[in-house]
Amino acid sequence: TLSSIVIYCLALSALESLVVFYHHAFVVKFILTPQGKGISDSDLIYHGIFFLSLIYQVAFCVYSLITRNSIQLIALVVFNILSLAYAGVQIYQHIILEEEGTIGAEFIPDDKFKTPKDARDYFVKRMRPIEYIIASLVLTFSIYLSLLSYKLTKEFGWENYKTYTADLKVRKAYVSLTILQTLVKLDIFFIISYAIQLIPSKLIGYSRSIFETVLVFVIGFLLSSLAWYSVDKEMKYILLIVINLCCISLAYIVYRLIGINSPVPDGTIDPYQFTRRLLTFTLSVTFILVCATIYYGIICFRNMARGIYIY
Structure with missing residues (x-):
């Protein structure tokens, strides 16, 4: 369980880091308005919260396995499902950044990107598939974790509570x-x-x-x-x-x-x-x-x- 959680979190961290990289590369093409900068900062903060949730999941898993705590295993499954909902809302937030966050901003053209639309199309084509992969990965792992937690809960239950029977x-x-x-x-x-x-x-x-x-x-x-x-x-x-x-x-x-x-x-x-x-x-x-x-x-x-x- 711990190894699968760690691999899962490392994979999500790598994918999320790519999204952050493309996010930054897109934003630096503009001189944003104060509100646009606020939207961009919010988006980066949401990425940070997602990273924090991954660290939290690893800590939850480690503690649950060490203490053989079946209740916290169930909580880990619920937390992962909430992460799925968060990933879905985060995709919507990125769409807002791309469409609304650059309104009124001054575009900085270069040899590769002549217009704001060129830059937007380029980065959206790279970010959006990664975001969908992240959401799919969270969904798949939520199902896997639910099945695994059910098995471990049955195993831990008797051992953990027999002291108080x-x-x-x-x-x-x-x-x-x-x-x-x-x-x-x-x-x-x-x-x-x-x-x-x-x-x-x-x-x-x-x-x-x-x-x-x-x-x-x-x-x-x-x-x-x-x-x-x-x-x-x-x-x-x-x-x-x-x-x-x-x-x-x-x-x-x-x-x-x-x-x-x-x-x-x-x-x-x-x-x-x-x-x-x-x-x-x-x-x-x-x-x-x-x-x-x-x-x-x-x-x-x-x-x-x-x-x-x-x-």
Whole structure:
């Protein structure tokens, strides 16, 4: 499993690197407007998030195999499926860059490319097939990983949970705590991903300052660290604080989702025109994960309050 994950991630990294190379080669043919530069920066950030997801998958796999954790194997499959959805949205983002990101930009002609259309056609013909290969590879591997995880889950299940078979309450508490640990790890990735996506917000136009970006980074990091510590050390009162903070964060996520997807009055610039889909995707997944984290956090808190501890 680990070797297949590593080979898969290396192959995707090589293909994604080619797309980044062509992306850069295409963009340097233009002197972009501030908004065009923001779109280009966003696109590069999305590539970076994709690379980060590959590293995350390897780490997930290593930890799952070392601890023989079947729940995290299932989470790895779900994460890979989300990567497939992300790859699809990323293709759409590239189309936006090619069609909208160079509007108003000054083209720099050379002997090879006389017009913007020449450059666009040349690089699109090279990038698009690679992007479809990436999406196909993620889909194929998701199916393979699902089958493999099913087999390993059956193998790990008895070994991992037999320690707690004597006490049904403890066994259920162990499963709940393991699910919560897995959810916290997924929360960390998507919170970081969302914060990174806010970096070019001033250039694109949906924020006049970097205050929100810094705030999301700092609060997201502190909340994630606090959540991990409370779960790892089974600190019930710290866990209760985390649950309440997560409930507050849901209000922020809903507020941002409404703001991003609200209709724009005629004649007004739409600041989310080029980033709406990926921001909505990231926030929607984060919302679902945080809701699940709150649910299992409450279960684990109740178990700890009843004196049921695992470690």
